[in-house]
Amino acid sequence: MKDFIIFTDGDVDVPKPYDTDVVMLPQYYYFDPGTVYGDEQVLTREVFFEQLSSRRAYTAGVNPDLVRNRFEQVLKEGNDILCIAVSSGISGSYNTICMAAKELQALYPESSIRVIDSLSATLGAGFLCADAIELRKQGKSLEEAAFEIERRVKLLDIFFIVDDFKYLIQGGRVSPAIGKIGDILDIKPILTIREGHIELYKKARGLNSALRNIQTIAESKKAARTGNIYVGNEEMFKKCKALIPGSYEASLNLIVSSHVGPNTTGIAVEWEA
Numbered sequence: 001m002k003d004f005i006i007f008t009d010g011d012v013d014v015p016k017p018y019d020t021d022v023v024m025l026p027q028y029y030y031f032d033p034g035t036v037y038g039d040e041q042v043l044t045r046e047v048f049f050e051q052l053s054s055r056r057a058y059t060a061g062v063n064p065d066l067v068r069n070r071f072e073q074v075l076k077e078g079n080d081i082l083c084i085a086v087s088s089g090i091s092g093s094y095n096t097i098c099m100a101a102k103e104l105q106a107l108y109p110e111s112s113i114r115v116i117d118s119l120s121a122t123l124g125a126g127f128l129c130a131d132a133i134e135l136r137k138q139g140k141s142l143e144e145a146a147f148e149i150e151r152r153v154k155l156l157d158i159f160f161i162v163d164d165f166k167y168l169i170q171g172g173r174v175s176p177a178i179g180k181i182g183d184i185l186d187i188k189p190i191l192t193i194r195e196g197h198i199e200l201y202k203k204a205r206g207l208n209s210a211l212r213n214i215q216t217i218a219e220s221k222k223a224a225r226t227g228n229i230y231v232g233n234e235e236m237f238k239k240c241k242a243l244i245p246g247s248y249e250a251s252l253n254l255i256v257s258s259h260v261g262p263n264t265t266g267i268a269v270e271w272e273a
Contacts, residue, residue: 001141002078002079002080002111002112002142003079003080003136004079004080004081004082004112004136004141004142004145005023005074005079005080005081005082006021006022006023006082006083006084006129006132006133006136007022007023007024007025007070007071007081007082007083007084008022008023008024008025008083008084008085008086008125008126008129009024009025009026009027009061009062009085009086009091009093009097010024010025010026010027010028010038010062010253010255011027011086011090011091011093011121011122011125011253011255011256012024012084012085012086012118012121012122012125012126012129012253013122013123013125013126013229013250013251013252013253014126014129014130015123015126015127015130015227015248015249015250016248016249018126018129018130018133021133022129022133023070023074025062025066025067025070025083025093025097026038026039026062026063026066027059027060027061027062027091027093027255028059028060028061028063029048029057029058029059029060029254029255029258030057030058030060031051031055031056031057031058036060038060038255039063039066043254045232045251045254048254048257049232049257049262052167052257052258052261052262056170057254057258058258059091059255059258059259061091061092061093061096062093062096062097064096064099064100067096067097067100068100068103068104071100071101071104071113072104072107072108075104075108075111075113078111079111080111080112080113080114080142081101081111081112081113081114081142082114082116082132082142082145082146082149083097083101083113083114083115083116084116084118084125084128084129084132084149085097085115085116085117085118085125086118086120086121086125087117087118087119087120087121087125087193087196087197088117088119088196089119089195089196089197090121090193090196090197090198094115094117097115098115101113101115112142112143114142114143114146116128116146116149116150116153117153117196118153118156119153119156119193119195119196120153120156120158120193120196120268121158121193121256122158122229122250122252122253122256122268123158123227123229123248123250123268124156124157124158124193124268124270125156126227126250126268127156127225127227127248127268127270128149128152128153128156128270130225131148131149131152131270132145132149135148135149151273152270152273155224155270155271155272155273156193156268156269156270156271157192157193157217157268157269157271158192158193158229158266158267158268158269159190159191159192159201159214159217159266159267160190160191160192160229160260160264160265160266161188161189161190161204161207161210161211161214161236161240161264161265161266162188162189162190162191162260162261162263162264163188163207163233163236163261163263163264164183164261164263165178165179165180165182165183165189166179166261167258167259167260167261168189168259168260168261182203185205186205186206187203187204187205188203188204188205188206188207188209188210189202189203190202190203190204190210190213190214191260191266198259207236207239208239211239211240211243211244212243214240214243214244214266214267215243215244217267217269218244218267218269221271221272222271222272223269223270223271223272224270224271224272225247225248225268225269225270226244226246226247226248226267226268226269226270227246227247227248227249227250227267227268227269228240228241228244228245228246228248228249228250228265228266228267229249229250229252229264229265229266229267229268230249230250230251230252230265231251231252231257231260231261231262231263231264231265232257232261232262232263232264233262233263233264233265236263236264236265237265239265240265240266240267244267246267246268248268250268252264
């Protein structure tokens with residue numbers, strides 16, 4: 001039985017200690033088209049958020065040539081590939097990876113490449129990567145692991161509390177009029193990922209009310225994994241972790257952060273079947 005290498009992309013946050021066992025396919029971000037970050041050239045979080053405070057960030061999916069090159073290197077070494085991608089409803093990366101996989105599968109028919117649409121992002125998809133690593137340790141084949149991961153896709157939930165409408169307005173997810181009313185009334189939107197798309201789950205009056213809402217969700221069923229998501233506001237993160245103490249933590253990647261801004265916290269849950 002061949003070994004398989006696990007890949008994911010830059011919209012996914014793999015929790016420690018699993019992050020070192022996953023190969024990351026970078027995604028890209030930029031403030032002007034002349035300078036693109038995400039692979040060899042990156043910004044520190046401090047510089048990124050400083051620029052984001054006054055400029056809109058734009059994002060781009062994985063580079064198809066880079067995907068082909070990294071996949072082919074693994075195939076030449078005699079390994080199979082399992083790639084867990086960010087939701088196809090959030091990014092075009094899943095489709096790009098699938099096209100590269102199809103091309104390479106024709107060139108390496110003796111190998112297997114499985115690409116899974118996580119229908120999630122950040123720590124939610126990261127939990128699937130952690131599951132894949134555990135299944136590989138148990139001696140599962142690529143097909144066995146892929147089958148189980150596809151089953152667990154339906155067990156994921158993510159909830160974000162966004163403290164500032166500014167970045168949702170910049171990204172076109174909220175109108176300026178609604179954002180203005182929300183700020184005046186101290187409304188905190190709770191976002192979720194439903195069927196692969198980012199949607200408004202609920203609006204709460206004030207941060208404490210929003211946190212209690214996601215606490216109720218986290219306590220509603222038995223979870224296999226729970227994790228806290230941190231962006232930039234340490235006070236928000238501490239309040240979230242105090243109410244919903246997850247076993248895992250993730251600093252939200254800059255790709256997703258560009259859409260929700262630095263004043264965001266949340267949870268990812270993988271429910272028990």
